[in-house]
Amino acid sequence: MKGIRQLADHLSISTGTVSRALNGKADVNAETRKRVLEAAEKLGYVPNQAGRSLRQGVTGTVGLILSQDASIGAGSENFFPRVIDGLQQALSRHGLDLVLLLRPRGEKQDEFLRRMVARRIVDALIITSTRVYDPRFPFLTKSGMPFVALGRSETSRPENRWADLDFEGIAERAVTRLFERGHRQIALAGPRPDANLGALFLKGYRRGLDSCGLTFDPDLVFQSDGQEAGGYEIGSRILESKHRPSAIVLNAEMMSIGLYRRLGEAGLTPGKDLAIIAERESPVGRFLSPRLTCFRIDAAALGCSLGEMLLSTLPAFAEQYADVPRQQIWPFDLVEGESDPPLQA
């Protein structure tokens, strides 16, 4: 078992360079990194945990907590991989590795978090899928473990760091756009209102209705899990409803696959017979017929910013990232598709 000094002696380069190479820093050239990794392998290098902990924590890793059901599923195809890209970009500057901690199906969010914190697998955490009431914020604050959240919560405190997406804004804009295109019966599909996303989506939807002078009708609000089967089921419910909406706003583009299928089975044409706008832009929506009108976000930039936010909570990097805002809400851009043509009289 050798340490950094033995590796450095063996290679006749400085311990600083060896350390930077092992930690994957960008300022070490590829050839040197290769030599260091080869020597580390050959000599049986074992990191000096004590030295590392002084600098950056015990493990040198940051954990991103994802739930199996929600986050690696179909709807996230473009979102989480890109957020992760951005996170890795920020963290790798300082030799920190990102690991993904997947909450097993059936284990509760709060319990899984407690277990991960108790086991000290990582030095800092990024939590996702926030809820309106989310005890993870006070729990982590109390635990002393540095963290940031992707998603806001009523339970977060002013000192907590989070970045969120402007779900409220897109629901409002989608309603306004559909109104301008002639629609008066506009439905909404969103997750449960105790999820942060669900609450914000509903709030923006109601604000959009208000600004257009439309009345809120609870029968036009559908709860959904954001998947294909959920879209299919909403299609069935729309077909059975007395006051059939002429447009719908979906919180997840994967739903459109099931909804398109259900409309087709009934001899209806998506877009023409039911205008559809969905959050988020992805290849699925781009290649469906009709192409989805949807909202796009720069998920890699969001991830990078979230990474910098997390660095600002770590003692070793706090000064360098002192200017990073504590809270951020990221806007979406509308991407015109073929799925929400003006209503034909």
Place this chain on the structure above:
Amino acid sequence: MKGIRQLADHLSISTGTVSRALNGKADVNAETRKRVLEAAEKLGYVPNQAGRSLRQGVTGTVGLILSQDASIGAGSENFFPRVIDGLQQALSRHGLDLVLLLRPRGEKQDEFLRRMVARRIVDALIITSTRVYDPRFPFLTKSGMPFVALGRSETSRPENRWADLDFEGIAERAVTRLFERGHRQIALAGPRPDANLGALFLKGYRRGLDSCGLTFDPDLVFQSDGQEAGGYEIGSRILESKHRPSAIVLNAEMMSIGLYRRLGEAGLTPGKDLAIIAERESPVGRFLSPRLTCFRIDAAALGCSLGEMLLSTLPAFAEQYADVPRQQIWPFDLVEGESDPPLQA
């Protein structure tokens, strides 16, 4: 900072129970687990790394290496989450946690692996996206780090453990089925032949052609990345080709979204004008029109088996899992859809 003994004293329960609760074992009741985790939090429990290492390695975690591009993308929606389910099921029996290590975009497979091994983030590894020639097998064998592979390789050794999917078998069966339904011009879309999946898919395809007495035509083999845009592009190439195939076998169901779109733009109907069979069954294929004919696999059982295979490589559990086979090839079931009707004369 307290250890297991202090926690046990505080709670007046045995150190064994505390340890089992912290390690998430199933035989500790929920109430006790909750009490232990709360006490661990309150007293500031820090695991005894030395004690742990004797039993199960330094970190108590197993890493699943995935590549950003290939594995969390759309095509894997149902596959990797379920494999992970199964893996967690096997590993959690022994208090081992699974973490996902995502190879950053742009970093080479081999280099990322060397870095992960050198940094000792995990005690054992599961590698994926194997190649026909894959230096990771000899590298890991030499490193002494316990590992299993999801996917085989020409470079693997008899003592290496792997589980793979029967890609060869499904390509062959798809060709035979299409032949029986009247097709004689059967195309194939698959990844690069240096990928394990690509090589096996091509091999099975050729075997299927042989058994049906059809001649291999390299113009009917398309290379693809398995995504929507790739399916769209193959659609364009099929439309331009002189000897247009009447059927195609796709290696990834997400491609069908782009292919359906491209055929629709040309006024053609998927299924009727081009029969399609795809690997793998997923909600996307289930809700497309026409519904995809595809192949299904029990990914959770595969994951659990892979987890047991990994446990058999760890000294602490080798005896208990001595009967687990070293190599396994998992079969698929055909799922009848609407996308490959008999060819109409």
